[in-house]
Amino acid sequence: MGRPSPIRPHLLLVLLLGVLRSDAGTVRTELVTPDFAASYLLFIDTLGVFLRSSSGAFEAAVHGPAGQQDRYYLAVLHAPSGTCVWAANRAAPITDRAAPFRLSSAGVSAEDANGTVVWSTPPFASPVAALRLADSGNLALLDGQNGTLWQSFDRPTDSLVSSQRLPAGGFLASAVSASDLAEGDYSLNVTAADAVLTWMGSSLYWRLSNDAISIKDREGTVAYMAVNGTGLYLLAADDTVIVQATMPPAGLRIVQLGVDGKLQISSFASANSSSSPMDGGIVAPSRGCALPLSCGALGLCTPDGNASICTCPPPFPTAHDDGCAPSVGSTLLPDGYCGGRSATSYLSLGSGIAYYANKFSPPAMAGSNASSCQALCSSNCSCLGYLYDSSSLSCYLAQHQLASFINTNASNGAGMSGYIKVQSSPRSSSDSSSSNKTLIAILLPTIIAFLLVVVVGAFVIASRRRKDEQRVGRRASRSRDVQLRRQRSPGSASAHLVRDLDNDDDGDDDIVIPGLPTRFTHDEIEAMTNSYRTKIGAGGFGAVYKGELPDGSLVAVKKIEGVGTQGKREFMTEIAVIGNIHHVNLVRLRGFCTEGHRRLLVYEYMNRGSLDRPLFRPAGPLLEWKERVDIAIGAARGLAYLHFGCNQRIIHCDVKPENILLADGGQVKIADFGLAKFLTPEQSGLFTTMRGTRGYLAPEWLTNTAITDRTDVYGFGMVLLELVHGRKNRSEHVSDGGGEDSNSSNGTAGGSSRGGRNDYFPLVALEGHEGGRYAELADPRLEGRVVGKEVERMVKVALCCLHEDPHTRPSMAVVAGMLEGTMELGEPRAQALGFLRLYGRGFAGPSEGNVMKQAMVGDRTRSETTMTTMSGWPSYMSSSQLSGAR
Numbered sequence: 038m039g040r041p042s043p044i045r046p047h048l049l050l051v052l053l054l055g056v057l058r059s060d061a062g063t064v065r066t067e068l069v070t071p072d073f074a075a076s077y078l079l080f081i082d083t084l085g086v087f088l089r090s091s092s093g094a095f096e097a098a099v100h101g102p103a104g105q106q107d108r109y110y111l112a113v114l115h116a117p118s119g120t121c122v123w124a125a126n127r128a129a130p131i132t133d134r135a136a137p138f139r140l141s142s143a144g145v146s147a148e149d150a151n152g153t154v155v156w157s158t159p160p161f162a163s164p165v166a167a168l169r170l171a172d173s174g175n176l177a178l179l180d181g182q183n184g185t186l187w188q189s190f191d192r193p194t195d196s197l198v199s200s201q202r203l204p205a206g207g208f209l210a211s212a213v214s215a216s217d218l219a220e221g222d223y224s225l226n227v228t229a230a231d232a233v234l235t236w237m238g239s240s241l242y243w244r245l246s247n248d249a250i251s252i253k254d255r256e257g258t259v260a261y262m263a264v265n266g267t268g269l270y271l272l273a274a275d276d277t278v279i280v281q282a283t284m285p286p287a288g289l290r291i292v293q294l295g296v297d298g299k300l301q302i303s304s305f306a307s308a309n310s311s312s313s314p315m316d317g318g319i320v321a322p323s324r325g326c327a328l329p330l331s332c333g334a335l336g337l338c339t340p341d342g343n344a345s346i347c348t349c350p351p352p353f354p355t356a357h358d359d360g361c362a363p364s365v366g367s368t369l370l371p372d373g374y375c376g377g378r379s380a381t382s383y384l385s386l387g388s389g390i391a392y393y394a395n396k397f398s399p400p401a402m403a404g405s406n407a408s409s410c411q412a413l414c415s416s417n418c419s420c421l422g423y424l425y426d427s428s429s430l431s432c433y434l435a436q437h438q439l440a441s442f443i444n445t446n447a448s449n450g451a452g453m454s455g456y457i458k459v460q461s462s463p464r465s466s467s468d469s470s471s472s473n474k475t476l477i478a479i480l481l482p483t484i485i486a487f488l489l490v491v492v493v494g495a496f497v498i499a500s501r502r503r504k505d506e507q508r509v510g511r512r513a514s515r516s517r518d519v520q521l522r523r524q525r526s527p528g529s530a531s532a533h534l535v536r537d538l539d540n541d542d543d544g545d546d547d548i549v550i551p552g553l554p555t556r557f558t559h560d561e562i563e564a565m566t567n568s569y570r571t572k573i574g575a576g577g578f579g580a581v582y583k584g585e586l587p588d589g590s591l592v593a594v595k596k597i598e599g600v601g602t603q604g605k606r607e608f609m610t611e612i613a614v615i616g617n618i619h620h621v622n623l624v625r626l627r628g629f630c631t632e633g634h635r636r637l638l639v640y641e642y643m644n645r646g647s648l649d650r651p652l653f654r655p656a657g658p659l660l661e662w663k664e665r666v667d668i669a670i671g672a673a674r675g676l677a678y679l680h681f682g683c684n685q686r687i688i689h690c691d692v693k694p695e696n697i698l699l700a701d702g703g704q705v706k707i708a709d710f711g712l713a714k715f716l717t718p719e720q721s722g723l724f725t726t727m728r729g730t731r732g733y734l735a736p737e738w739l740t741n742t743a744i745t746d747r748t749d750v751y752g753f754g755m756v757l758l759e760l761v762h763g764r765k766n767r768s769e770h771v772s773d774g775g776g777e778d779s780n781s782s783n784g785t786a787g788g789s790s791r792g793g794r795n796d797y798f799p800l801v802a803l804e805g806h807e808g809g810r811y812a813e814l815a816d817p818r819l820e821g822r823v824v825g826k827e828v829e830r831m832v833k834v835a836l837c838c839l840h841e842d843p844h845t846r847p848s849m850a851v852v853a854g855m856l857e858g859t860m861e862l863g864e865p866r867a868q869a870l871g872f873l874r875l876y877g878r879g880f881a882g883p884s885e886g887n888v889m890k891q892a893m894v895g896d897r898t899r900s901e902t903t904m905t906t907m908s909g910w911p912s913y914m915s916s917s918q919l920s921g922a923r
C-alpha cells in the first residue's frame with residue numbers, strides 16, 4: 038500500500054474558496070436568432086442574463102427575482118440599477134432553473150420542467166427572424182424585414198420607461214411581492230381623463246391631476262401616458278400635453294408601481310448609469326396615510342408630517358401582521374354575506390375618522406340621516422361598513438375589503454363617524470352558560486388525552502436517552518448547526534464536502550432533521566434484501582444488494598462499511614441532503630438505516646445496471662449510437678443539476694461509467710453522489726483529496742488547483758470519449774503495476790489486440806480532431822451506424838471538457854446544452870490539451886513514473902511534494918480500496 042499521506046492538507050479550505058468561473062453561455066448583444074434556448078442554469082454565471090442592448094443599458098434575462106429559486110421569468114432588466122422593468126410570464130413562472138425559454142421561428146415560449154409550455158407569444162403570420170433588445174429597453178420579435186411582430190412595450194407589467202407609452206385603457210399592475218411577479222392588488226390605470234391608482238380593481242386612492250406635482254394644461258381626452266427626461270405626461274392623440282408633472286432633466290426615467298401600491302419614479306443621469314440626478318425620485322402618493330393599507334386592514338393611520346403612525350382603533354385591539362382584528366366575541370362579516378340580518382350589528386369606530394376612498398368617490402347617498410345610511414349598508418351584501426358625515430349628511434360605504442382608517446383629528450378635524458358590520462357570536466348572548474358547559478364537555482377529554490400523551494412521550498424519550506448515554510456518552514445536540522447547514526445558499530454550497538472536524542456522535546434516535554427520507558430498521562432491511570441474498574455490486578463503500586420494499590418496488594441496498602466515528606447526526610444530515618435531491622437523472626434515495634455501526638442506504642433499483650457493463654463487455658446487445666447520445670445528455674443533465682440545481686452545490690468527484698446507471702425506458706441516472714462524508718477520518722482525508730478513479734481524475738487533483746464542479750466536467754469528458762469509442766480510454770493490459778479496478782464489477786475490457794501502440798484514446802481523439810477525422814473515432818463495433826455530425830459534436834464537447842485549466846472547461850449545464858444542440862458548440866483548444874500527450878506517453882510504457890516526473894519538473898508551477906506524490910500515485914491508487922470502482 039502506497040503511503041497515503043494526504044496530498045493536499047489544505048484542500049478543504051481550497052474547496053471552500055473554490056469559485057465558479059464564467060464559461061457558460063456567452064451573452065449576446067442586441068439580437069438573438071432562432072433557434073435559441075436560455076435557462077437560468079445555462080446562464081448561471083451571468084445570473085440569467087443572456088442578451089444585452091447595444092449600449093448595455095438593458096438586459097434580457099431568465100430572472101429569479103429576489104434570489105429565490107422557485108420562480109423564473111423572462112425579464113428585461115435595467116442593468117445599472119438591476120430594476121426589472123418587464124416580465125413576460127408573470128402569471129406563469131418557470132419553476133425549474135434548468136427549464137428553458139426557447140426562441141424559434143414561431144416565437145418565444147417558456148417550458149416548465151416537465152416540458153409543459155407555460156407561456157408563449159401568440160402565433161404570427163410570418164416567421165420570426167430575431168429577438169431584439171433595443172437600447173430603449175424594448176424587447177421585440179422581428180420578421181425577416183425587421184418589421185416588429187410583437188414587443189414588450191405593448192405589454193407593460195408594472196413599469197414604464199422613457200420612450201414607452203401607456204395608452205388610455207391600459208394599466209400597470211403591481212407585483213404580488215418582490216419575489217413573485219404575478220399581478221398584485223394595485224394598478225395604475227390611464228383613463229380618458231387622468232392617470233389613477235386603484236386598489237382591488239375599483240377603489241381609487243390617487244389621481245395624477247389631484248397631486249401637487251402635476252399641472253393641468255388644458256381639457257381634452259387622454260390618449261397616452263408617457264415619461265421622459267423632463268417629466269411625466271398625459272398626452273392627447275395629437276401629442277399635445279393635457280397634464281404634466283415636470284421634473285429636473287434626466288437621461289432615463291422609470292415609473293414603477295411597487296408591491297406596496299406606491300408609484301415610484303426613478304431618474305438616472307443616463308440610460309446606462311445608476312446615478313440619479315437631483316430629484317432622487319418621486320413617490321406617489323407622497324403622504325403617509327394615503328395608501329389603502331398604510332396601517333393594514335382595520336388599522337388606524339395618524340398622519341405625522343410625511344410619515345404616519347399606526348395604531349389599532351378601540352374596537353379592534355388585536356394587532357397582527359397585516360392589521361388589526363376585533364376582540365373575541367364578534368366576527369367581521371365577509372364580503373357578500375347576506376344571511377340573517379338579525380345577526381348583523383355594527384361596531385363604532387368613533388368620530389374623527391376618514392377612509393382612503395372618501396377623497397375620490399362620491400357618497401353612496403347624500404342628504405341622508407345616520408339611520409338611513411346604516412340601513413343602506415345593511416341592505417347591501419357587499420357593504421362591510423359605512424362612514425357617516427353628519428355635517429354634510431353624506432353616507433359612504435366601505436366595500437370589497439376593509440383597509441385602514443385615517444385619523445383626521447390631528448389635521449383638519451372634519452371627520453366622520455365610522456361603523457363596521459360584524460356578526461355577534463353566540464357567546465355574547467344569554468345562553469352563555471350552556472355554551473360554557475359544551476365547551477367543558479369538549480375540552481376536558483382533550484386535555485386528559487393530551488396529558489397522557491405528554492407523560493408517555495416523556496417516559497419514552499427519557500428511556501432512550503439513558504440507552505444512548507450508555508452507548509455513546511458524548512455531547513449534546515447541535516441541531517442549530519444542522520439547521521444552518523441545511524439552509525446554505527448556492528454560493529457557499531461547496532462547503533458540502535467539508536467535514537465537521539468536531540466529530541462527536543450524540544447517537545440519538547430522536548434526532549429531528551427536516552427532510553429525512555424513510556428510516557428503516559435493520560430487521561426491515563434484512564427482510565427486504567432477503568438477508569442480503571442477492572449481491573449486485575461492490576464498490577469503495579461496500580457491497581450493494583438487491584431488495585424489495587413491502588410495496589413491491591425494487592431497491593438497491595448499499596451497505597456502507599468502515600464508517601468509523603462518523604456521527605449519526607452527521608450521517609443523517611447528509612442523508613437529508615441527498616434524500617431531498619430529486620431529478621430525473623439522479624438515482625433517488627428511498628431511505629436509510631442507521632443502527633449501531635450499521636449504515637445502509639436504500640436506493641431505487643436501476644434494472645440495467647451501470648453503463649460500464651453494456652459499454653465495455655456487452656453480454657447483451659451493443660449500445661446503439663442513439664442510446665449513447667441519450668445517455669450522454671441524461672448524465673450531463675444529472676450532473677448539471679447536482680452542481681447548480683440544489684441548494685447545496687454537490688461535486689460528485691467520481692464521474693465514471695460505473696456511476697451512471699441505466700434502466701428500461703431509456704432511464705439514465707447518476708449514482709453515488711454526496712457520499713464523500715461517510716468515511717472514517719483517515720479515509721476521508723484521502724478521499725477528499727483523491728476521491729476519483731484513475732483515468733477519470735482531472736489534472737488538478739495533482740496540482741494545487743481548487744477542486745470545483747469543473748473537476749467533474751473533466752471526468753465526464755473522459756466518459757464521453759468512452760461512449761464514442763466503446764472501450765476504456767486506457768486499455769487494461771497497459772499495466773501500471775497494480776491491477777487497477779481489481780475489485781470492480783466490470784472486470785477487463787477489450788483492447789489487448791492493440792498492445793504496444795499508443796493506446797491512450799483521449800490522445801487519439803485529439804489527433805483525430807486535429808485531422809478532422811471524427812468518423813474513425815467511433816466504436817468499430819457499430820460498423821458505421823453512427824451520425825457523423827454527432828460523433829464530431831461529442832468528441833469536440835469531450836475535448837472541451839478535458840481542457841487542462843479547469844476554468845476553460847464549460848460548466849455541466851453548458852455541456853448538456855451543447856450535447857442537446859441548444860448551445861453553440863465550443864471548439865477544443867489544442868494548447869489546453871497538450872498534457873494529454875504526456876499522459877498518453879507517460880502511462881503507455883513501464884517508464885511512466887519517470888516520464889511523468891520529468892514532465893512535471895519542467896513545469897515550475899508544481900511543487901516538490903506534488904512530484905513525490907506523483908511517482909507514488911499509480912501504485913497507491915491501484916491498491917487502494919478508495920479508487921474503488923463500483
Ligand SMILES: *[C@@H]1O[C@H](CO)[C@@H](O)[C@H](O)[C@H]1NC(C)=O
Pocket residue numbers: 092093309
Ligand atoms: C453608455 O451608452 C453610450 C451610448 O448610448 C455609450 O457611448 C457609453 O460608452 C455607455 N457608457 C457606459 C458606461 O457603458
Ligand SMILES: *[C@@H]1O[C@H](CO)[C@@H](O)[C@H](O)[C@H]1NC(C)=O
Pocket residue numbers: 132149151153
Ligand atoms: C407539469 O407540471 C405542472 C406543475 O409544475 C403541472 O401543473 C402540469 O400539470 C404538469 N404537466 C404535465 C404534462 O405533467
Ligand SMILES: *[C@@H]1O[C@H](CO)[C@@H](O)[C@H](O)[C@H]1NC(C)=O
Pocket residue numbers: 181182183
Ligand atoms: C435589420 O436590421 C439590422 C440591424 O438592425 C440590419 O443589419 C439588417 O440589414 C436589417 N435587415 C433588413 C432586411 O432590413
Ligand SMILES: *[C@@H]1O[C@H](CO)[C@@H](O)[C@H](O)[C@H]1NC(C)=O
Pocket residue numbers: 208210224225226235238239
Ligand atoms: C384598472 O385596471 C385594472 C386591471 O385591468 C382593472 O381591473 C380595473 O377595473 C381598472 N380600474 C379602473 C378604475 O379603470
Ligand SMILES: *[C@@H]1O[C@H](CO)[C@@H](O)[C@H](O)[C@H]1NC(C)=O
Pocket residue numbers: 264265266267268270272276278
Ligand atoms: C418629453 O415629452 C414632452 C411631451 O411630449 C415634451 O414636451 C418634452 O420635450 C419631452 N422631453 C424630452 C427630454 O424629450
Ligand SMILES: *[C@@H]1O[C@H](CO)[C@@H](O)[C@H](O)[C@H]1NC(C)=O
Pocket residue numbers: 323342343
Ligand atoms: C415631506 O415631503 C416633502 C416633499 O416630498 C418635503 O419637501 C418635506 O420636507 C417633507 N417633510 C418632512 C417633515 O419630512
Ligand SMILES: *[C@@H]1O[C@H](CO)[C@@H](O)[C@H](O)[C@H]1NC(C)=O
Pocket residue numbers: 387388389390444445446
Ligand atoms: C377625535 O376626537 C374626538 C373628540 O375629541 C374623539 O371622540 C375621537 O375618538 C377622536 N378620534 C380618533 C380617531 O382619535
Ligand SMILES: *[C@@H]1O[C@H](CO)[C@@H](O)[C@H](O)[C@H]1NC(C)=O
Pocket residue numbers: 405406407408409
Ligand atoms: C331618516 O331618513 C328617513 C328617510 O330618508 C326617514 O324615514 C327617517 O325617519 C329618518 N330618521 C330620522 C331619525 O330622522
Ligand SMILES: *[C@@H]1O[C@H](CO)[C@@H](O)[C@H](O)[C@H]1NC(C)=O
Pocket residue numbers: 401416417418419420434
Ligand atoms: C351595493 O352598493 C354598491 C355601491 O354603492 C352598488 O354598486 C351595488 O349595486 C349595491 N348592491 C346592492 C345589492 O344593492
